[in-house]
Amino acid sequence: MSGIARRTLGPGGVEVTELSFGAAGIGNLYAPVTDEEAAAAVDAAWDAGIRCFDTAPHYGMGLSERRLGEALRARPRDAYALSTKAGRILEPVAGRPVGDDLANGFAVPATHRRVWDFSADGVRRSLENSLTRLGLDRVDIVYLHDPDDHAEQAFREGYPALERLRAEGVVGAIGAGMNQTAMLTRFVRDTDVDAVLCAGRYTLLDQSALTDLLPAAQKHGTAVVIGGVFNSGLLADPRPGATYDYAAAPAGLLDRALRLKAMAERHGTTLRAAAIAFPLAHPSVAGVLVGARSAYEVRDAAEQFARAVPDAFWQDVRAEGLLSAEVPVPREESA
Numbered sequence: 001m002s003g004i005a006r007r008t009l010g011p012g013g014v015e016v017t018e019l020s021f022g023a024a025g026i027g028n029l030y031a032p033v034t035d036e037e038a039a040a041a042v043d044a045a046w047d048a049g050i051r052c053f054d055t056a057p058h059y060g061m062g063l064s065e066r067r068l069g070e071a072l073r074a075r076p077r078d079a080y081a082l083s084t085k086a087g088r089i090l091e092p093v094a095g096r097p098v099g100d101d102l103a104n105g106f107a108v109p110a111t112h113r114r115v116w117d118f119s120a121d122g123v124r125r126s127l128e129n130s131l132t133r134l135g136l137d138r139v140d141i142v143y144l145h146d147p148d149d150h151a152e153q154a155f156r157e158g159y160p161a162l163e164r165l166r167a168e169g170v171v172g173a174i175g176a177g178m179n180q181t182a183m184l185t186r187f188v189r190d191t192d193v194d195a196v197l198c199a200g201r202y203t204l205l206d207q208s209a210l211t212d213l214l215p216a217a218q219k220h221g222t223a224v225v226i227g228g229v230f231n232s233g234l235l236a237d238p239r240p241g242a243t244y245d246y247a248a249a250p251a252g253l254l255d256r257a258l259r260l261k262a263m264a265e266r267h268g269t270t271l272r273a274a275a276i277a278f279p280l281a282h283p284s285v286a287g288v289l290v291g292a293r294s295a296y297e298v299r300d301a302a303e304q305f306a307r308a309v310p311d312a313f314w315q316d317v318r319a320e321g322l323l324s325a326e327v328p329v330p331r332e333e334s335a
Contacts, residue, residue, distance in 0.1 A: 004049040004305070007286040009223045010194025012172040014140045016081050018280060018287045019305045020052035021045040022227060023068045025293030027060025028107040033293050035067065042071035044295035046080075048302035054197070054227075054289055055134075056085035056145055057126060058114065060106045062133050069134030082136070083197075085145035085177055086126035087158070088114040118150045118158035127165065138170065143177035143197050151183060159191050166194075179228070179245075181213040188216040195286065200228030200245055202279050204235055204260055204271075205253055207327055214284050223286040226279040230290075235260075235275040256322060263316055264309075272300075273307040281328040308332060 004017040026038035033041075045053070053072065055064045065084065072080065090112040097111045104114070117126070127142060142162055147154035154176075162174040176187045177197035184196045196217070202209040202224075209224075217224050230236040233243040238257035242249050249257070261271040279285045290301040314329035323329065 004051070006051070007223065009141065009173045009175075009286060012166065012194065014081055014172040014194070016052040016225070016287050017050055019048075019050055019276070019302065020054055020225065020287050020289040021050050021298065022289045022291035023053060023055040023064045024059040025291050025297070026067050027055070027064030029059065029105055029291070029293065030102075030107065031293075032107045037294055038067040039071045040295040041292055041298050042068065044298040045292070045302075046075065048298060050298075050302070051080040052083070052287065052289075053080060054083045056088075057090055057130060057133075058085070058088050058104075058145060060108045061090055061101055061110075061112045061114070062129075063106075063108055065130055065133040066135075069136055073135055077136070077138075081140040081172075082134070083141035083143060084127075084130045084134070084139050085143045086123045086130075086162075087116065087118050087145040087147055087150070087154070089117045089122055089126055090129065091115050116150055118144060118147055118153040120157045120161035120164075123158050123161040124165070127170070140171065141173045141175065141195065142171050143175045143195075145177055146179070147176065148178065148180065148183065151186075155186075155190070159187070159193075163192065177227075181209045181211070185212040185216045188213065188220050188222045193222060195223040195225060197225045197227055197289070199226075200231055202226050202282070202285070203229055203231050204275050204278050204323070205231055205244070205256060207323075210282075210327060214282055217284040222284070224282075224284050225287050225289055226285055227289040227291075229275045229279060229288050230272070236272055238271070259320065260317065260322060263320070263322075264313060267310045267313040267316070269307055269309045269313060270304060273304040274309050274313065276301070276305050277309045277330045281330040283328075 006015045097109045099110045101108050173194035175193040175195040179199045232246045234249045264271045292298040
């Protein structure tokens, strides 16, 4: 099956599927994943028609890149798009590693330390190291990764370095990936990025990207990829103890999520399907990125992506005040 629609990021012609595979999970995010489980997850994504894969040096201190590269190496290189990120250089730790990396979220030995580096040299070195770990000759998209506290260097040095890499044909598209909208909006307005990756800020529970980022992207013709569509868990399985942005969900947001879930089920669909479908209704959104750590999770994401969400659900959500009238919502293809 390969029926997932594609959209283009920028004039370089990089194509992404509307559903992308986020590879933090196969970098042992929170808990170990075996090499076999990681390979099976990527195989399941391919079988589901997903042709866009996102990773980063940060994910498992290079483990995600190594596993993703290995799983994709036998695939036709022109058949998929791969994105990675720059901004953290992995420096080997001298001597025998002590402890793990769970303080940063990854269940891997602490063999390296991350060094923030958005300099021109750092961006090039980061990409070269990523290509070595991936075992591939190129990546399609490079994002500056979380430059929140490094804005000056990211705009003065890191971004121009990406622009040169794109001009040289080393990468097809460039951008930035963050959990906030203000700096991403600055990238859209003040640079010539092809795309930005925005995590958690355009979901059924948080439409803050609609105030600045998405209007700017629409004006400048910049593509937006939306990550974190489940807000780290709450929209996947709303229940007491569920997480929202990696912390315990506040009671008010849990109540909203439970109401949305009940409404989805009343209309014969699921909250997960609605959460994945929602961002794609905005014309500037090129795709949604869903993280997965197993073949089961990948297949579930693909099934939810393909599942119908009736127009009546969105009408009721608006009527209940859970989405305002100016927020675009999907329409069924038959409508």
